[in-house]
Structures are given as structure tokens and as C-alpha cells.
Amino acid sequence: xxxxxxxxxIVSISVIIAMxxxxxxxxxxxxxxxxxxxxVTHSGGVIKTTGEIIDPVxxxxxxxxxxxxxxxxxxxxxxxxxxxxxxxxxxxxxxxREFTIIAEDDKIMEVSPGVFFNxxxxxxxxxxxxxxxxxxxxxxxxxxxxxxxSHTMHFHGIHPxxxxxxxxxxxxxxxxxxxxxxxxxGIHPYHCHVMPLEExxxxxxxxxxxxxxxxxxxxxxxxxxxxxxxxxxxxxxNNFYAANSIPFYYQNNPIQINTNELIRIYVLNMVEFDPINxxxxxxxxxxxxxxxxxxxxxxxxxxxxxxxxxxxxxxxxYKYPGKYLFHAHKxxxxxxxxxxxxxxxxxxxxKPQTEIExxx
Amino acid sequence: xxxxxxxxxxxxxxxxxxxxxxLILLMAYIFGPGSDLLDFGIPLPEITMxxxxxxxxxxxxxxxxxxxxxxxxxxADINDRIQxxxxxxxxxxxxxxxxLVIIPFEWNEAEPYIxxxxxxxxxxxxxxxxxxxxxxxxxxxxxGFFAMIGTYVGIIPVMIGLLWLPFIRKISKNKYxxxxxxxxxxxxxxxxxxxEEALDVSEENLAGSFNGALLVATVVVLSFLGLHYxxxxxxxxxxxxxxxxxTAIALMISIGIGLHNFGEGLAIGAAVGLGSIAFSxxxxxxxxxxxxTEGIAIAAPMSRGKALIGKALIVKLAGLGLIAGAxxxxxxxxxxxxxxxxxxxxxxxxxxxxxxxxxxTILRWIREEGDKNLSSAAVVSGFAAGMLIMYxxxxxx
Numbered sequence: 001x002x003x004x005x006x007x008x009x010i011v012s013i014s015v016i017i018a019m020x021x022x023x024x025x026x027x028x029x030x031x032x033x034x035x036x037x038x039x040v041t042h043s044g045g046v047i048k049t050t051g052e053i054i055d056p057v058x059x060x061x062x063x064x065x066x067x068x069x070x071x072x073x074x075x076x077x078x079x080x081x082x083x084x085x086x087x088x089x090x091x092x093x094x095x096x097r098e099f100t101i102i103a104e105d106d107k108i109m110e111v112s113p114g115v116f117f118n119x120x121x122x123x124x125x126x127x128x129x130x131x132x133x134x135x136x137x138x139x140x141x142x143x144x145x146x147x148x149x150s151h152t153m154h155f156h157g158i159h160p161x162x163x164x165x166x167x168x169x170x171x172x173x174x175x176x177x178x179x180x181x182x183x184x185x186g187i188h189p190y191h192c193h194v195m196p197l198e199e200x201x202x203x204x205x206x207x208x209x210x211x212x213x214x215x216x217x218x219x220x221x222x223x224x225x226x227x228x229x230x231x232x233x234x235x236x237x238n239n240f241y242a243a244n245s246i247p248f249y250y251q252n253n254p255i256q257i258n259t260n261e262l263i264r265i266y267v268l269n270m271v272e273f274d275p276i277n278x279x280x281x282x283x284x285x286x287x288x289x290x291x292x293x294x295x296x297x298x299x300x301x302x303x304x305x306x307x308x309x310x311x312x313x314x315x316x317x318y319k320y321p322g323k324y325l326f327h328a329h330k331x332x333x334x335x336x337x338x339x340x341x342x343x344x345x346x347x348x349x350x351k352p353q354t355e356i357e358x359x360x
Numbered sequence: 361x362x363x364x365x366x367x368x369x370x371x372x373x374x375x376x377x378x379x380x381x382x383l384i385l386l387m388a389y390i391f392g393p394g395s396d397l398l399d400f401g402i403p404l405p406e407i408t409m410x411x412x413x414x415x416x417x418x419x420x421x422x423x424x425x426x427x428x429x430x431x432x433x434x435x436a437d438i439n440d441r442i443q444x445x446x447x448x449x450x451x452x453x454x455x456x457x458x459x460l461v462i463i464p465f466e467w468n469e470a471e472p473y474i475x476x477x478x479x480x481x482x483x484x485x486x487x488x489x490x491x492x493x494x495x496x497x498x499x500x501x502x503x504g505f506f507a508m509i510g511t512y513v514g515i516i517p518v519m520i521g522l523l524w525l526p527f528i529r530k531i532s533k534n535k536y537x538x539x540x541x542x543x544x545x546x547x548x549x550x551x552x553x554x555x556e557e558a559l560d561v562s563e564e565n566l567a568g569s570f571n572g573a574l575l576v577a578t579v580v581v582l583s584f585l586g587l588h589y590x591x592x593x594x595x596x597x598x599x600x601x602x603x604x605x606x607t608a609i610a611l612m613i614s615i616g617i618g619l620h621n622f623g624e625g626l627a628i629g630a631a632v633g634l635g636s637i638a639f640s641x642x643x644x645x646x647x648x649x650x651x652x653t654e655g656i657a658i659a660a661p662m663s664r665g666k667a668l669i670g671k672a673l674i675v676k677l678a679g680l681g682l683i684a685g686a687x688x689x690x691x692x693x694x695x696x697x698x699x700x701x702x703x704x705x706x707x708x709x710x711x712x713x714x715x716x717x718x719x720x721t722i723l724r725w726i727r728e729e730g731d732k733n734l735s736s737a738a739v740v741s742g743f744a745a746g747m748l749i750m751y752x753x754x755x756x757x
Binding site: 047048049050051052053054055056111112113114115116117230232233239247332335336337 | 432433434435436440441442443444445446447448449450451459460461462464478480481482483484
């Protein structure tokens, strides 16, 4: 009895020793047997893993079944989408532009791959549609509030007091028609102006309103960039920053432009909580038109600083083809998504005609 | 008569089952048709980062879903700046499931970091690391290193403490009681120490859903009851066999102390693992002094009863010393290589329960040995001295 027990002891001890020896000798082999996938991340690094990648932006080198992360909102489409409204002529010859804007507050938007956040929207997206008119046009907005809270539309610009969207609160299910003459020339924000105002703005109720000069601006590849952020955990600090809502979007999907072609960007800063935002362009400088109200640029720079709802127009051309970053030089913001790339393609057959038009 | 008996037995069984049947019905109703009625309140997700390892150009985070609902881990950040990361096996975590998040990052030694993880609804959870230090990679060298530390801390001091045996053997009954009570005092201190440590670890590293304090209390009581039951059996058997009762008690003390030393080994291994090497040198010196007193605890009961001499005694003492001291080695391995706060809490609590059981055994022994008196000057002063000695040596740790 006693003997057999001690035998069992000896056997089990030697088994344990053998197992641990095996473990320490062959650990690496055991791990290597599992299949690794290789990913390229948003910062350009390469990660090997048997699991998944969690990153707002990534692509894969080896496994073709893995697709790049995507979200529903198409920031590339938004970038160059301008809404001129339903156009008609008034008897006196004035152009009437009619828009229908619907406010909702129950949308769940994928604000970054995998992150689903309840946003409040004009026409279903953050930012809302870019509304564009020419100076002197009559703008008519048929506003419908389909949300569960009160909302309004407050346009920056010049208009009668009752069209200001502040005191005429539109309750759930309510409607209101905003009507005013487009002006002044420039880029302006519109946003909800119901209290608590900060919440109604940061949840996504904002968009861009552009008023073109009657004589027009030189032809250019035009874009809209709303610099915004999302506070997804309600601690009054943004968890994500971006140009046009989706973090790292234009880094993963570079904006294609051409050399020697005039690029015009309507920039609006809608970031809340942080006092300032800024925009830095690589390998180039741009002409800056604050608020876009003048046709003569104020600065020639590669860095502008914008406070809340501060906006303007930047214009530039690239001489050399290649990849150029643009991002917030408040680097915290760029590391949380406010960063993108211009892919400048060589414009061989097209001689720089815009340059002639644009020459100062 | 027999039939009657059978049917009444059946009745008893049925009457025992009926409440269960109703309970099952209630559960079925709550989860089935009644679930709408009870569906109020919004369950909030929660994840806990239980372990953060700093390895070559990588930060590895063990995360557990400690909330009431499944979650998806979708993003990692360091110091509130988004970082690409991998998650293994995948980003979907059921309740209590864990995953490993691997964040490639060129970290700097001894600098503080805040690790953040964001889940699918945008909620961000964070864990602060006071100072980054390289994680230990298991290697034979380190295994040997920890074995050596365990020997210094566990085995050698206990053996040294056992050398007091001849001294204790020669002293008067009263003084002997003093030493037994001293042992009880030492152990009480260790028990409280273990509980404090277990509560600390659970407070810092375990999610609220584990009910840390209640987990510790439950495990302490279970461990106490388990050892109480088996200890009683051992002592009863000792009375009828060749094992002397004092030896049985000494054996139980050794087991209790062994469990406690496992916890100490964990603390040392974890301290080395967390890179606080200087701190762990201090720990080692402190524990070594501290643990010498544990040798006395084992020696005290051994000094009475059938007088063993020579080789037999030495073998027995060495065996007891190993039982008490060797777990420190295993603890150091576990703490250094596969540290998990949950298992640490469990081991510390088991150790505490074991120690309380041993205290009861010793006090009984004193009562039986002595004049059924637990409030003699010798016992009271011994107990007090035990606590004091431990407190003073613990300052070193």
C-alpha cells in the first residue's frame, strides 16, 4: 500500500517535470503553429496576429478575406456634394432655391469603425447637407422636425430676426419655413439652436451653408471640410476628431487631386469642448479667405487656427505629384482621427489653365 | 408497515421536490413570458483590464467583460491617443470572457501610461500604470531565480525557526504556553495580513461584479471549514495511530503556513514581474525575518508529546519545514509568470482561512494541555507578543 503510493508520487512528479520542460522548450513552436494574419494599420505599422485588428483604419496583406474597415457614411461623397435646392424663378426674376430639411434624433451612426453612437441629424447625416446658393437668391427651407425633442435651424448670415431659428422653437412633429435672401458671400454654418445648445450641436445638428458671389469664383476642384468630433462617452471631451465625421477616413482613402489644378476647400470648424482647432497642409501653402466674405485672400500660409464655428476658404495648387498629409497641428486631434492625405496625380495633358484665371 | 414506510418516504421526497418545481416554473416564467414585465432599466456594459504587460515594443492588455451584457472591444488608445491594436482571439466578449489586446507601442521604461479601450457604444475604459517595466519571459534561468528566492524566503527561514525546538522543549509548561500563544498571535497577524492583501488586490484589479470583499469572505470561510473538517479527522486518527497528536497539529500548522507562504511567493513574484526589483529585495529581506517566526509556530507543538530523537525528528522537521516553506517557490513562479488577480485573491483567501483554522487548533491544544484556561498571563502575553513581533517585522516588508 505504502509502496504503491510513493510510486504514484514519483510518477506524477516526473510527469510534471517532463511537462514543464516541454513547455519551456517548445513554447515558441506551439505559438507559431497558429496562423497569423498580417495587417497594416492606420499609422503604417504592421501587426501580426491570430486574432483581429481593432483600429479605425487598417488593411491586410495576407488574408484576402479580410476587408478594410468601412462605415456607412460616405465621407468621400460628402466631400464634393453641394445641394443647390429645387430651383425656380420668382416673377421678379429672383432665383428661388427650396430645400427640405428633416431633423431626427434617433439615428445610430457608425462614427468610427465598430463604434455606434446615437447622433442627431439634419437629413440623416452628420454633417447635414451642404446648402449652396448665390448671393441675392431667395432661400426657402422647409424644415420638418421628426425628432422626439425640439429642434430649429439657425443660419449664420444676414436675415430677419424671425428667421433666426432661436425663438421659434419647432417641437416634435412640427414644421417651420425659413426664408431669407442669400448673403453675405462666404461660407457659413447652420445648426440647431435649442437649449441645451452644446448638446444639440455636438450630437450632430450642423452643416455648411455656402453663398457664392454673383460673378462666381474661378473654376476649381471644390470640397467641403467640416472639422468635427464626437464625445461618445459623454465626459465633455471628444473621443474622436475628423474632417467630415469619420476619423482617419481621408488617410485611408486619400483625396485624389491633380497637379496644377486649383483646389478650393470650404472649411468650417464645429468642434466643441476644445477652444481651438487648426489646419496644416504639407508640402504647400494656401491662400486663406476668412469666412469667404472677400475675394481677396488675407493670408498665404500653411496653418490657420479656428475657434468655434470659425470658417473660411482655402485655395492652393500642387506643383509636385505625390502623397501630402493635411491635419490638425494640435496633434492630439490628428492622433484621434483628424488627419488625411491628398494624393496628387500628375496632370500631364491638362495645361494649367486655372492658373491663368486665378493669377493675382 | 413496510408499505407505509415506503409511501411516506416517497411523500418526503415529493415534498422536497415540490418547492424546486415551483422555483423552476418561476424561472421559466421570468425568462419566458414574464420577461417583458421585468425588462426595465438599462444594463450598462463594463470591461476590466486585469493585467498589463510591457514587452518588446508592445503593450499587452488582458481584458475581461465584467458587465451584465456582451461587449465588443473596438479600439485601443494609449494616453488617450488612438493606437492600432490586435485582439486575440476576437473582439467579441461574452460575460466574464477575456481577450488579449496587443498594442504595438515604443514605450519607455519607468514612465506612467494610461491604457484605454473603447467598446462598440463608444464608452471608453481606462487603466493607469504607474511605471512601465518589462514583463518577465519564462526561462529556465528565471525559474531557477524564483526557486532561489522562494527558498530564501520560505524554506530557510522556516528551518531556522525550527531550530528553536530544543529550546522550547526544555522550558516550563507556562513558558511553553506562552510560546504556543505566541504562535497563535503570529498566525492571527498573518491571517489578517492575507485578508488585507486579498482585499487590496480585488479592489485594485477585479471588477465590481466579482464582489471582491464577499468573494474573500466566502473563500476564507470555505477554506476554514474544509481544513477544520479534515484537520479534525487527522487529529482523531492521530490519537489512534502512531502519529503523535502534536505532530498532527504541527502538520496542520505547516499546511496553513504553506498556503500563506504561497501568497507571499505570489507577492514577491508579482513585484519582480512588475519591475519593482528594489522593492522586491526589500520584500525578500522582510519576508525572511518574518518567516523565521513561522518556524517557531511549527516547533512549538512538536516540542511536546512522544519525544522523537535523532534522525527521525530531523526528517520530520525537515518535511514540515518543506510543507510550510516550499509553496513560496510555487507562489513566486505563479506570481512572476502567470499572475492573475483572480487566482491571487483566491489563494490569499484560502491561506487566510487555513490560518484561522490553525489558530483554533492551537488554542484548543493550549486549553487541553493547560488547565482549561485561555486567559492565563502566559497565554495572553504570548498572544500579544506574537501580534507585536509580526507587526514590527512587517514594517520591514
